[in-house]
Every structure is written in C-alpha cells, then in structure tokens.
Amino acid sequence: MNTKTSTLLALALTFLIAPAFAKDFPKGSPKFEHSFRSVMSDAKKSGKPVIVVFSASWCPPCQAMKNDVYPSAEVQALHDKFEWAYLDVDDRSNKKVAAEFGVGGIPHVQFLSADGKPIDKQVGSSSAASFAKTLEGVLKKASETSTAK
Numbered sequence: 001m002n003t004k005t006s007t008l009l010a011l012a013l014t015f016l017i018a019p020a021f022a023k024d025f026p027k028g029s030p031k032f033e034h035s036f037r038s039v040m041s042d043a044k045k046s047g048k049p050v051i052v053v054f055s056a057s058w059c060p061p062c063q064a065m066k067n068d069v070y071p072s073a074e075v076q077a078l079h080d081k082f083e084w085a086y087l088d089v090d091d092r093s094n095k096k097v098a099a100e101f102g103v104g105g106i107p108h109v110q111f112l113s114a115d116g117k118p119i120d121k122q123v124g125s126s127s128a129a130s131f132a133k134t135l136e137g138v139l140k141k142a143s144e145t146s147t148a149k
Helices: 003-022 036-046 061-067 092-100 129-147
Strands: 048-053 081-087 108-114 118-123
Touching: 036 048, 036 081, 048 061, 048 092, 061 129, 081 092, 118 129
Parallel strands: 048 081
Antiparallel strands: 048 108, 108 118
C-alpha cells in the first residue's frame, strides 16, 4: 500500500470510528438522549427543564466538558433535575436543531423549559463548579417561568 492510500484509509476509518466514540460517556455522566425529539418528549412527560449539549468528537473543549464536567460530583448532584441531550453537530440529523438555536461555536449548551422555550445558553467550556452554578441559575429561571403561567 502506498502512503497516499494508507493515509486515505486512516482518514476514512477515523471518520467512521470517531462518531461511535462520541457517544461513549465516562462513569457518572447523566443519561444523555441522542435525539432532540426524544429529549423533548421526555421533558414533556417529566416537566423537567432540558439541557441540550451541541458538541463534536474533534472538539477538545467539548471533550473536556464530556469527561470532566458532566460526570463531576458538583454536576452529578443536579443530573436528575434535568432531561439531557448530547447532539453531535457533525450528524446531519442535528443540523436543523443546531441552526434553530444559532449554534456557531461549540460546545454550545442550550437550556430549555420543558415546553421547549429557551431559558439560557452557554457557549464555550467551563469548570465543573461554574457549570453547576449555571445549572442552579437555570433551575431558578425555569421555576420562575413555570410559576408565572
């Protein structure tokens, strides 16, 4: 096999295998849905606010959040207060919803009410403590929104 062929083969394998690894989450991670429709259906049933993480396997800050922030002790304490989705921006089935929320940079974390209305968003990575504080603020906004109805 020549160098060009082996390089193309390695590149092709990377694009085939990388999406599979994108869905592997460390122990202690929240239960992520991989479909916007599914997570919104879950939220409608539970009444919980939604966290939609727009990410990619090739994005170092996204992978840092996936490996260090979402499964952290600070964030674990809040897992069951939300419905969670992890959407790969390279998956064509997520293009429409990414456009709907104006995803430009990633990680882009969109926070929604159980009925799908935007509450807040975070673009870029953060520490576990900072993200937990953001989640507390989102919960407060979500409860204010639901009691205002």
